Amino acid sequence: MPAHTNDPYWNHNVHYHPAVLAAVPDDCGTALDVGCGDGLLARKLASRAGSVTGVDRSPDMILLARRDVPPNVTFLEADYLDDASLPEGGYDFVSAVAVVHHAAFEAAVGRLVRLTAPGGRLMIVGLAYNRTSLDWVISGCGVPASRLHALLRGGKRGPVGMPIEDSTMHWGQVRKTARQLLPGCRFRRRLLWRYTLIWDKPQEGDS
Numbered sequence: 001m002p003a004h005t006n007d008p009y010w011n012h013n014v015h016y017h018p019a020v021l022a023a024v025p026d027d028c029g030t031a032l033d034v035g036c037g038d039g040l041l042a043r044k045l046a047s048r049a050g051s052v053t054g055v056d057r058s059p060d061m062i063l064l065a066r067r068d069v070p071p072n073v074t075f076l077e078a079d080y081l082d083d084a085s086l087p088e089g090g091y092d093f094v095s096a097v098a099v100v101h102h103a104a105f106e107a108a109v110g111r112l113v114r115l116t117a118p119g120g121r122l123m124i125v126g127l128a129y130n131r132t133s134l135d136w137v138i139s140g141c142g143v144p145a146s147r148l149h150a151l152l153r154g155g156k157r158g159p160v161g162m163p164i165e166d167s168t169m170h171w172g173q174v175r176k177t178a179r180q181l182l183p184g185c186r187f188r189r190r191l192l193w194r195y196t197l198i199w200d201k202p203q204e205g206d207s
């Protein structure tokens with residue numbers, strides 16, 4: 001178990017779980033973790049939301065997730081892009097960690113927007129690839145930081161068999177497209193090869 005936390009393992013996605021938890025609105029009723037993998041983040045969200053749904057299309061991941069299910073958490077094996085049992089506008093908080101790049105960005109973000117309740121919040125933690133020299137410099141700075149964290153937290157690991165993909169978009173493309181699709185979003189490039197993106201969905205009737 002990594003030092004300093006109760007997490008069973010550490011990696012570059014788990015590293016940003018505290019940022020996701022910090023973004024959960026106060027008095028959050030319903031939360032959805034999209035591409036929940038083995039359910040580690042969904043279990044953490046259980047203490048921040050009235051009820052939590054974790055959805056993943058991988059049967060192996062949902063099997064792992066269902067080994068430990070808090071009373072207010074449900075794990076669903078489904079494709080979040082088109083599964084009709086996920087109510088559009090049904091979630092006060094939607095998180096998607098390392099998952100939007102598994103589909104076309106516009107389609108993925110569009111669906112996440114529709115799942116988020118009016119007045120709710122969407123948080124994406126995502127990946128991109130390096131294109132510019134500055135991209136490479138920033139990514140290079142992540143190497144010692146990642147090694148240090150891994151040293152302190154028992155190595156870098158994750159669930160065996162978790163589906164992974166490479167991003168087909170570079171950092172600048174993601175930033176630009178996100179700002180077009182999600183006006184007013186807060187986009188931050190992070191050190192450990194991830195960006196975080198927080199967007200508050202307007203209430204109905206707000207312009």
Ligand SMILES: C[S@@+](CC[C@H](N)C(=O)[O-])C[C@H]1O[C@@H](n2cnc3c(N)ncnc32)[C@H](O)[C@@H]1O
Pocket residue numbers: 013014034035036037038055056057058061078079080081096097098099102103162163164165
């Ligand atoms: C790289 S893993 C990240 C898992 C987890 N969010 C984490 O941070 O550890 C991406 C996950 O998204 C899931 N996934 C990808 N596309 C999906 C889709 N369309 N519907 C549901 N799950 C999907 C995969 O099965 C995989 O478990």
